[in-house]
Amino acid sequence: MIMRRTWRSALRHDTACHPQTEGLCLMELWQYDATDLARLIRTGQASAREAVDSVLKRLHAVNPxxxxxxxxxEPEARAAAETADAARARGHALPPLHGVPVTTKVNVDQAGLPTDNGVVALKDFIAKEDSPVVANLKHAGAIIVGRTNAPAFSMRIFTDNALHGCTYNPRDRTVTPGGSSGGAGAATATGIGAIAHGNDIGGSVRIPAYCNGVVGLRTGFARIPSLNPSAPTGRPIGAILMATQGPHTRSVRDARLALEVMARGDRRDWRWNDVPMQGPPPARPIKVAIVPEVPGGPTHPAQAAAVRLAGKHLQAAGYVVEEILPPDMERGVELWHMICVTDVFGGLWPQMQKMGDPDAIAAMQAWLQVQKAVDLQGYVAALTEREGLMLRWMTFFHQWPLVILPTLCDLPPKQRADVTVEGQRDVLQSMRSALLAPLLGLPGLAVPVGSHEKLRTGVQIMSMRNREDLCLDAGEVIEAAEGVVKPIDPEH
Known part of the structure; x- marks a missing residue:
């Protein structure tokens, strides 16, 4: 094909290539990150139609x-690609993701499609308009090729439901791909789109990034406008304070690009922050607090080693790295459970029992046995204590602007490990490192560091609110040492 020969030939002589693409003259378009793919389309070295064709071919090869x-x-994506190519031919100004294939998660509104959230009873619940994050991806020129799987009600770190079935980890089918954005993480890892939308209230972007060995950015409170127009009654306080949107990518620079795109304002969300993407420079050298051993339980040696290795990468780049604990981490985990379990018990749990999903119900029953809901007085007290803890963490961040923890404290658990009380207790123990960022409304960037057998180990980089830029800067340093993630063929 003439156009395909053209973009391959042009890329061969491009000395500004990202490390992911450098020297790989015969790569297929689905293998590129969003930054390079957008550049190829913008400069006419590839077309949006070719990009969509390539990603759909990859999807049909690996998604089964x-x-x-x-x-x-597929029909919608092909039509959007034709429109994108026609716009370029007419000389229109091109947005940053013009023609780039992406995916969205089944729990956000996308006009004309069901917001089913993995629930059989919601399979025909059709959204009438786009959620802000979907609208922002479209506004940036991205082409949505598919919707990714989530556990029923998006409340597990296992991506399985009675409506769509189980999503498998492409690195090891016996362990979870993470959740609740497990479909997004697995899609990104296998090359089904360069950017996959996800969301995170307890680790649901960062945990799938860790399990699948890709990059995942949980944004801080109100950075990306977040709501579903199909749910006008609103959400519980815990979700309002803790749930955020974010991308899965294979490069840190794509996470930065996706953040800028997704964070476009939307007046429907009163919480949205109109703040610069780049904050004031911190004092140099930047101090980093690393926490290899997370208080409150065991940390797998491979995960502790990943944190120390990330610290070495940053130290080599001029950061000052210290093993030091941020304030009251164990209490923070307790507060997350007090707030979220009480929200779930009062709202989501009755819906789950009514709508049904056997594994979701079993996992929720186990969670509610391990962690009890509190009364109104206890709930208000937990929210008040959260405020005090936030103050202590913000004070800590003034001295140590970055904190690095394991993404999970353990290796990814075996599929369906959470449907028993014993298994759920282990899962929640492992999750304690993931719960602090949502409790405090902080950004967290998950990046692969090291490996353990078939899997990548990984860390999360946290900073204060609105300082995703500091997380991304550090993530790029770690990525430079570890290598940019390349898409993989799934294990059969």
Whole structure:
């Protein structure tokens, strides 16, 4: 094909290539990160139609094995690609993701499609308009090729439900791909789109990034406008304070690009922050607090080693790295449970029992046995104590602007490990490192560091609110040492 020969030939002589693409003259378009793919399309070295064709071909090749994308939008994507190419031919100004294939998660509104959230009873619940994050991706020129799987009600770190079935980890089918954005993580890892939308209230962007060995950015409170127009009654306080949107990518620079795109304002969300993407420079050298051993339980040696290795990478780049604990970490984990379990018990749990999903119900029953809901007085007290803890963490960040923890304290658990009380207790113990960022409304960037057998180990980089830029800067240093993530073929 003439156009394909053209973009391959041009890339061969491009000395500004990202490390992911450098020297790989025969790569298929689905293998590129969003930054390079957008550049190829913008400069006419590839077309949006070719990019969509390539990603759809990849989807059909690998998705039957991983079940990451549960609604393929092939006709819509091809039509959008034709429109994108026509706009370029007419000389229109091109947005930053013009023609780049992406995916969205089944728990956000996308006009004309069901917001089913993995629930059989919601399979025909059709959204009438786009959620802000979907609208922002479209506004940036991205082409949505499919919708990714989530656990029923998006409340597990296992991506399985009675409506769409199980999503498999492409690195090891026996362990979870993470959740609740497990489909997004598996899609990104296998090359089904360069950017996959996800969301995070207890680790649901960062945990799938860790399990699948990709990059995942949980944004801080109100950085990206977040709401579903199909749910006008609103959400519980815990979700309002803790749930955020974010991307899965294979490069840190794509996470930065996706953040800028997704964070476009939307007046429907009163919480949205109109603040610069780049904050004031911190004092140099930047001090980093690393926490290899997370208080409150065991930390797997491979995960502790990943944190120390990330610290070495940063130290080599001029950061000052210290092993030091931020304030009251164990109490922070307790507060997350007090707030979220009480929210769930009062709202979501009755819906789950009514709508049904056997594994979701079993996992929730186990969670409610391990962690009890509190009364109104206890709930208000937990929210008040959270405020005091936030103050202590913000004070800590003034001295140590970055904190690095394991993404999970343990290796990814075996599939369905949370449907028993014993298994759920282990899962929640492992999750304690992931719960602090949502409790405090902080950004967290998950990046792969090291490996353990078939899997990548990984860390999360946290900073104060609105300082995703500091996380991304540090993530790029770690990525430079570890290598940029390349898409993988799934294990059969």
């Amino acid at each position: 094995t991983v079940n990451a994308v549960v609604r393929v939008l």
